[in-house]
Amino acid sequence: MNTETATPAIEWIDHLPEAALLVDAGQDLILAANSAMARMTGMDRQSLTGTPCTNLFTDQRPQLIAFTEETLFRGQGWSRDFMLKPGGGQTVELEISSSRAGEAGSQSVLLLLRDRRQLRTLRERHEANHYHRGGLLEWRRVEELFKDMERENQLILHAVGEGIYGVDVEGRTTFANPAAERMLGWRIDELMGRVIHRVMHHSHEDGSLYPLKECPIYAAFRDVSVKRVGEDWFWRKDGTGFPVEYTSTPILDNGHPVGAVVVFRDITPRLQAQKELQKALEEVENLKHRLEMENAYLQEEISAEYHFHEIFGQSEAIKSIVRRIGMVAPTDANVLITGESGTGKELIARAIHQSSTRRDRPLIRVNCAAIPKDLFESEFFGHIKGAFTGAISDRVGRFELADGGTLFLDEVGEIPLELQGKLLRVLQDQQFERVGENRTRAVDVRVIAATNRELKAEVQAKTFREDLYFRLNVFPIESVPLRRRTEDIPILAQEFLNRACRKFNRPPLVLREREAETLKAYQWPGNVRELENVIERQVITFDGSFDLDILGTDSRTRPSGQQHPPARHDSGELMTETEFRALEKRNLIKALRISEGRIFGDDGAAMLLQIKPTTLTSRLKKLGVDARQYRTHPDQDSASV
Numbered sequence: 350m351n352t353e354t355a356t357p358a359i360e361w362i363d364h365l366p367e368a369a370l371l372v373d374a375g376q377d378l379i380l381a382a383n384s385a386m387a388r389m390t391g392m393d394r395q396s397l398t399g400t401p402c403t404n405l406f407t408d409q410r411p412q413l414i415a416f417t418e419e420t421l422f423r424g425q426g427w428s429r430d431f432m433l434k435p436g437g438g439q440t441v442e443l444e445i446s447s448s449r450a451g452e453a454g455s456q457s458v459l460l461l462l463r464d465r466r467q468l469r470t471l472r473e474r475h476e477a478n479h480y481h482r483g484g485l486l487e488w489r490r491v492e493e494l495f496k497d498m499e500r501e502n503q504l505i506l507h508a509v510g511e512g513i514y515g516v517d518v519e520g521r522t523t524f525a526n527p528a529a530e531r532m533l534g535w536r537i538d539e540l541m542g543r544v545i546h547r548v549m550h551h552s553h554e555d556g557s558l559y560p561l562k563e564c565p566i567y568a569a570f571r572d573v574s575v576k577r578v579g580e581d582w583f584w585r586k587d588g589t590g591f592p593v594e595y596t597s598t599p600i601l602d603n604g605h606p607v608g609a610v611v612v613f614r615d616i617t618p619r620l621q622a623q624k625e626l627q628k629a630l631e632e633v634e635n636l637k638h639r640l641e642m643e644n645a646y647l648q649e650e651i652s653a654e655y656h657f658h659e660i661f662g663q664s665e666a667i668k669s670i671v672r673r674i675g676m677v678a679p680t681d682a683n684v685l686i687t688g689e690s691g692t693g694k695e696l697i698a699r700a701i702h703q704s705s706t707r708r709d710r711p712l713i714r715v716n717c718a719a720i721p722k723d724l725f726e727s728e729f730f731g732h733i734k735g736a737f738t739g740a741i742s743d744r745v746g747r748f749e750l751a752d753g754g755t756l757f758l759d760e761v762g763e764i765p766l767e768l769q770g771k772l773l774r775v776l777q778d779q780q781f782e783r784v785g786e787n788r789t790r791a792v793d794v795r796v797i798a799a800t801n802r803e804l805k806a807e808v809q810a811k812t813f814r815e816d817l818y819f820r821l822n823v824f825p826i827e828s829v830p831l832r833r834r835t836e837d838i839p840i841l842a843q844e845f846l847n848r849a850c851r852k853f854n855r856p857p858l859v860l861r862e863r864e865a866e867t868l869k870a871y872q873w874p875g876n877v878r879e880l881e882n883v884i885e886r887q888v889i890t891f892d893g894s895f896d897l898d899i900l901g902t903d904s905r906t907r908p909s910g911q912q913h914p915p916a917r918h919d920s921g922e923l924m925t926e927t928e929f930r931a932l933e934k935r936n937l938i939k940a941l942r943i944s945e946g947r948i949f950g951d952d953g954a955a956m957l958l959q960i961k962p963t964t965l966t967s968r969l970k971k972l973g974v975d976a977r978q979y980r981t982h983p984d985q986d987s988a989s990v
Contacts, residue, residue: 368462372402374417375456389462391435406431420447420458429465444468510614515600517608520544520567532615534586554582554590569597570606580616592616639745660693660700661844662837666829670697677824678704683776685761685821686799688828691878691973694799695759697828701797702755710754715747718763719963721949725768726784730775736785748781752792761821762802762813769814776820796821799828831873831880838873838880839865845881849888858891867897875973882973886927934972937965938979946980 362369368386372379382397390397390405403410409431420426426447433441442465450457512529516522522540530536533549540548546564553559561567565576576597584590595613599606660667677684678701686694695714702712720728727736731746747756758764764772775781780791798821807813831838843860850857860868873879887895924932940954947953948962948969954976955962969976 362459365461370397370402370460370462371450372417372458372460373456374421374458377401377403380457386462389433389435389441389464391438405433407434408432416445416447417458421449421456424449433462442466512613512615513610514540514545515608515610516545516566518570518606520546520561522548523608529613532585532591532613533583539586549584550581552582552584552590554592566595566597566609566611569609570599573599573601573606575599580620583613592620635745638743639750660696661840662834663840664829664834664837666834667837670826670828673824673826674700674704677701677826679706680824681705681795683795683821683823684797684826685804685824686797686826686828687804688799688801689830689876690801690970690975691876692828692830693877694801694828695757697826698755698757698797698799702757705755705795707754707795711751712755712757713747713751714757714759716759716966718760719966721962722765722768725765726771729772730781730783732784733786736783740785743783746781746783748775748792748794749790751794753794755795755797758796758798758821760800761798762800762804762807766812766814769817773814773817773820776817831876835869838869841877841880842868842884845884846888849885852885853888855888855891858888860895864895864897878971879973886930889926930972933968934974937969937972937974941969941974941976941979944979946976946978948976 362371362381363383365383366385368389369383370379370386371381379397379400379402382394384394387394387397403413406413412430416426416428416431427445429442429444431443431445433443435441444463444465446461446463448459449455450459510528512526512532514522514525514529521542522545525533525535525537525540533540535548546559546561546566550564550566551559565578565581568574569576577594578596579594581593581595582590583593592615593613594616595611597609597611600608600610660671674697684698684701686697688694698714699712702708715728726732727740727744727746729746729748731744731749732740733743734740776796779793780789782789804813804818804822808815808818831841839860842865846858846860849855868880868883875882883897887897890896937954937958940957944952944954944957948955948965950956953962955965958965
């Protein structure tokens with residue numbers, strides 16, 4: 350439009366009561382603007398004239414172009430989608446009417462702009478006047494009351510800490526409170542109209558798809574019932590997820606479901622507290638189980654028959670042992686105690702432990718000869734529930750029980766060759782895994798081993814690992830047999846005599862010199878253990894004097910032609926304790942001869958006697974019987990005492 354036609358237009362457009370613009374749509378130029386438009390934009394008319402119209406609608410330029418093209422095509426148009434943002438002012442929501450100005454080929458468009466807020470104000474004023482005139486002031490009061498209630502409900506929705514949002518029957522979001530916005534990371538204007546399931550409930554915690562038809566939120570209005578979910582997973586805008594519990598309540602209109610309201614809360618702190626509590630309970634349970642195991646072990650040790658509690662003797666052999674104990678005890682060095690059965694190897698191990706810095710932690714004893722091959726790992730390292738048939742609960746192994754203390758491996762030479770490597774690894778690394786478990790556990794254990802075998806010879810014979818031997822034999826101590834320290838026999842015998850008198854509630858007895866010399870003349874193949882047994886028998890049968898002739902009844906010291914006297918039980922007479930033990934010993938030896946020295950297995954002595962192998966081992970050890978003496982083949986696998 351040229352200047353001549355624009356000048357008259359300026360005159361008549363200024364008389365319009367609403368904000369108006371005359372625009373050349375083809376050139377995107379404002380040809381004229383009235384005073385009302387200048388007030389709405391905060392600019393003067395001259396500044397508006399000749400500027401691009403799209404400058405007023407910077408963020409809505411494509412919509413404006415489409416709107417003006419529709420006006421030119423149809424001759425007129427109307428829209429409520431435009432907003433005007435005056436410089437430094439508040440955004441004005443507009444209602445725009447448009448019409449083509451001029452002839453059919455003209456590119457001029459007349460735009461009439463109205464402030465929607467002003468229109469609402471005018472409409473409300475008009476309705477108030479109408480209601481007033483119509484006598485409906487009471488209805489208006491009720492309407493205001495409902496508006497007040499709505500405002501109060503909005504305040505409540507903003508105040509609650511739980512997330513709340515609504516969906517229609519298609520699952521599209523209708524509202525959400527600020528708590529829901531904070532937890533989900535979405536603004537309400539970003540959620541409005543979107544299917545909420547696809548936004549934040551599309552997958553399970555592990556990322557697997559959560560089908561829409563399985564969503565409990567939809568089920569609420571589909572089944573017209575309240576759905577409560579104790580633990581589920583919602584996703585935030587940033588792609589992270591969090592556990593929730595929620596309730597989906599259907600919204601009904603005249604009995605028909607029109608949507609649902611969902612109230613949810615983040616249960617991350619609660620689940621974390623539960624995990625920490627569960628972890629604490631597991632730790633308490635483990636500690637409880639460990640204490641129970643230690644208590645059971647200590648009770649077992651207390652109930653066992655210890656032969657002596659202190660080292661007695663004045664011989665050079667004993668003094669040498671005491672000196673070596675004093676040297677090695679303060680260190681953490683491994684100790685190998687060698688010597689015959691019954692010489693007090695365990696006593697030496699206990700003395701080392703009690704003199705060490707580990708004395709406040711337990712000394713755990715393991716009889717390697719009494720452990721079946723298939724239970725070796727479980728006994729040493731423990732197992733978890735279900736690790737093998739019969740593992741009905743977790744079990745703490747001996748290494749774990751001895752953590753911080755000392756592990757005493759009695760009869761270490763009885764450990765099968767194929768299992769020695771596993772023991773070596775634990776001794777080297779101080780680490781192990783329970784059977785059936787992948788977790789590596791670290792321990793701080795000092796190892797004291799004892800054996801009545803010649804391990805050096807077994808290393809040469811390839812029946813004992815050389816590396817394990819050197820790992821154990823850091824500091825060797827020999828437990829001297831009783832026949833090599835005869836000067837200690839009277840001291841030990843008197844000590845055992847005092848204990849036996851207290852044990853059997855007998856008057857105190859004193860060993861005479863003649864009796865002491867008789868004891869010193871005996872070879873004591875069973876060593877200190879045999880001496881204690883002899884003294885106990887003397888106290889039991891004491892009738893005014895000691896009967897030490899029983900020392901000649903042992904087949905290893907009697908002349909070969911002398912036979913055992915016939916047992917009185919064959920004639921039905923009552924047996925003494927001594928006769929009963931002699932009978933039991935002969936019976937066990939007979940079983941060992943039949944089984945060729947084997948204790949375990951279907952053809953072992955334990956099976957013949959119908960007792961447990963561990964029970965038989967204990968009895969043989971108590972009676973001073975060495976099962977290896979009855980082996981046909983030296984390399985066969987059997988326990989020794």
